[in-house]
Amino acid sequence: MMRHEYRVPVRYYETDQMGIVHHSNYIRYFEIGRSEMMQDAGVPIEKMEEEGVMLPVVAVECRYKLSARMGDTLKIVSMIDKVPMAKMIIKSEIYNQRDELLVTGSVTLGFIDSVTRRPVRCPQALADAIAKRM
Amino acid sequence: MMRHEYRVPVRYYETDQMGIVHHSNYIRYFEIGRSEMMQDAGVPIEKMEEEGVMLPVVAVECRYKLSARMGDTLKIVSMIDKVPMAKMIIKSEIYNQRDELLVTGSVTLGFIDSVTRRPVRCPQALADAIAKRM
Amino acid sequence: MMRHEYRVPVRYYETDQMGIVHHSNYIRYFEIGRSEMMQDAGVPIEKMEEEGVMLPVVAVECRYKLSARMGDTLKIVSMIDKVPMAKMIIKSEIYNQRDELLVTGSVTLGFIDSVTRRPVRCPQALADAIAKRM
Amino acid sequence: MMRHEYRVPVRYYETDQMGIVHHSNYIRYFEIGRSEMMQDAGVPIEKMEEEGVMLPVVAVECRYKLSARMGDTLKIVSMIDKVPMAKMIIKSEIYNQRDELLVTGSVTLGFIDSVTRRPVRCPQALADAIAKRM
Numbered sequence: 001m002m003r004h005e006y007r008v009p010v011r012y013y014e015t016d017q018m019g020i021v022h023h024s025n026y027i028r029y030f031e032i033g034r035s036e037m038m039q040d041a042g043v044p045i046e047k048m049e050e051e052g053v054m055l056p057v058v059a060v061e062c063r064y065k066l067s068a069r070m071g072d073t074l075k076i077v078s079m080i081d082k083v084p085m086a087k088m089i090i091k092s093e094i095y096n097q098r099d100e101l102l103v104t105g106s107v108t109l110g111f112i113d114s115v116t117r118r119p120v121r122c123p124q125a126l127a128d129a130i131a132k133r134m
Numbered sequence: 135m136m137r138h139e140y141r142v143p144v145r146y147y148e149t150d151q152m153g154i155v156h157h158s159n160y161i162r163y164f165e166i167g168r169s170e171m172m173q174d175a176g177v178p179i180e181k182m183e184e185e186g187v188m189l190p191v192v193a194v195e196c197r198y199k200l201s202a203r204m205g206d207t208l209k210i211v212s213m214i215d216k217v218p219m220a221k222m223i224i225k226s227e228i229y230n231q232r233d234e235l236l237v238t239g240s241v242t243l244g245f246i247d248s249v250t251r252r253p254v255r256c257p258q259a260l261a262d263a264i265a266k267r268m
Numbered sequence: 269m270m271r272h273e274y275r276v277p278v279r280y281y282e283t284d285q286m287g288i289v290h291h292s293n294y295i296r297y298f299e300i301g302r303s304e305m306m307q308d309a310g311v312p313i314e315k316m317e318e319e320g321v322m323l324p325v326v327a328v329e330c331r332y333k334l335s336a337r338m339g340d341t342l343k344i345v346s347m348i349d350k351v352p353m354a355k356m357i358i359k360s361e362i363y364n365q366r367d368e369l370l371v372t373g374s375v376t377l378g379f380i381d382s383v384t385r386r387p388v389r390c391p392q393a394l395a396d397a398i399a400k401r402m
Numbered sequence: 403m404m405r406h407e408y409r410v411p412v413r414y415y416e417t418d419q420m421g422i423v424h425h426s427n428y429i430r431y432f433e434i435g436r437s438e439m440m441q442d443a444g445v446p447i448e449k450m451e452e453e454g455v456m457l458p459v460v461a462v463e464c465r466y467k468l469s470a471r472m473g474d475t476l477k478i479v480s481m482i483d484k485v486p487m488a489k490m491i492i493k494s495e496i497y498n499q500r501d502e503l504l505v506t507g508s509v510t511l512g513f514i515d516s517v518t519r520r521p522v523r524c525p526q527a528l529a530d531a532i533a534k535r536m
Contacts, residue, residue, distance in 0.1 A: 012437060012447065013290050013430050017183075017283035017338060023191040024161040024281055028415050031158070035414060045414065046472040049151075057157040061195040070285060070448040146303060146313065147296050147426055149419035151472060156415050162281050169280060179280065180338040204314040204419060285451075291459040292433070295426040317419075325425040329463040 002080040002133040004037035010072045020067035026103050027060055030092045033076035034107065041129040053123050055109040058087065062105035073097045083131045084122040086111070136214040136267040138171035144206045154201035160237050161194055164226045167210035168241065175263040187257050189243040192221065196239035207231045217265045218256040220245070270348040270401040272305035278340045288335035294371050295328055298360045301344035302375065309397040321391050323377040326355065330373035341365045351399045352390040354379070404482040404535040406439035412474045422469035428505050429462055432494045435478035436509065443531040455525050457511045460489065464507035475499045485533045486524040488513070
């Protein structure tokens with residue numbers, strides 16, 4: 001399994017009138033986590049786009065257990081279980097600074113050609129970068 | 135089944151560099167849909183909060199089939215299958231102006247007391263408003 | 269003067285933990301207002317982009333007088349005083365449903381060629397559409 | 403003058419279909435910058451709120467010179483010229499990793515009592531923290 005951790009502070013603009021982070025922002029935290037993971041693996045998402053492959057999200061799921069608040073620092077854990085072929089599945093967990101599990105989720109990405117917008121296989125550079133870290 | 139439709143245009147700030155609506159925004163469209171549904175049913179979410187009950191999201195799932203783009207007008211369909219007790223489950227579908235199905239999803243809400251932040255039952259006014267529309 | 273009104277309800281995800289609409293969202297309301305104004309004038313922004321001209325924002329200013337809250341419906345007033353040449357200046361005012369002035373602002377847009385990303389003149393179709401409505 | 407630097411990577415969800423960071427996000431970067439500055443000065447914004455003072459934004463201005471893109475790391479510089487009394491003015495500059503100036507701006511904050519929502523003076527702890535760093 002490839003596993004990656006990244007920390008981000010809660011931002012004021014991410015809170016809502018319940019006084020907690022708005023639930024939609026965790027989908028963005030997941031993106032931050034996988035984006036940083038890909039960058040650390042040498043295959044940043046913007047590089048892949050430049051090389052003609054885009055990674056649209058095809059499914060998201062998220063379970064909310066505890067809330068995050070202003071002042072919290074979140075630990076985003078991103079995990080990949082198997083080398084992607086047609087799709088890439090990333091599991092995510094988000095913890096606060098007291099190591100309480102706030103949210104679990106998973107995101108499925110596809111691969112499409114930037115020009116034709118048709119599905120393609122996972123680029124070899126990405127598959128290799130992941131395989132090496134399993 | 136309670137069913138509600140609401141239309142919103144895509145906003146420029148909702149697009150991303152793939153030239154499509156960023157996937158996180160559909161979670162916000164779901165919120166717009168259920169919020170308008172509740173308002174039309176006479177139980178707006180801000181009224182319920184004033185009366186001491188908040189509705190945090192406890193789970194979200196979303197499947198993305200086709201993309202929305204600037205210039206599109208989206209139809210958000212929100213559906214409730216059964217009168218809520220401890221939780222409220224809302225299924226959502228989002229279509230574009232050509233009636234193509236873009237996204238399906240479901241959101242589960244809990245009910246908590248605003249002061250104690252402890253789980254409570256679905257407020258009677260909300261359960262009644264839904265029951266009446268089933 | 270060209271003048272345009274458009275109404276939008278406040279969305280839950282736009283609120284913050286002060287219980288009011290987060291200040292950054294008014295910049296987005298300004299965009300909604302001018303986007304709808306341009307669409308009503310027959311020159312939607314996405315059409316201009318397709319024809320090769322993009323309209324990046326070069327300056328924004330905003331003064332906040334009163335807050336908007338969940339449950340409010342906002343009236344976005346967008347105004348253009350003179351036919352654009354190198355730049356387009358749009359003044360904006362946002363009112364709530366009690367016609368209280370919440371925010372005033374102004375946004376300056378430039379015109380650039382989508383390919384070269386160099387400044388160009390205001391497209392004739394846009395200048396004409398505005399001139400006709402002055 | 404009190405001066406503070408903070409670095410943030412551009413996030414994918416902050417880009418728009420022009421392929422650059424959407425202009426509204428710089429208002430959020432300003433908030434990140436001043437929030438981190440206040441935290442480093444020992445007076446985090448959420449602490450001030452707990453003690454009964456909220457800091458609503460009363461004015462914002464922003465000039466955009468160059469665009470930020472996915473892959474960029476931004477340096478947010480926040481500056482305070484004088485110890486706040488009724489208002490606090492923070493000047494901001496945002497640079498990319500090549501130290502090119504992208505954006506300049508300024509944000510004016512007021513101070514209000516959380517309960518009465520009426521204007522109050524700048525809390526002494528905040529004025530002292532700033533005075534000490536001038």
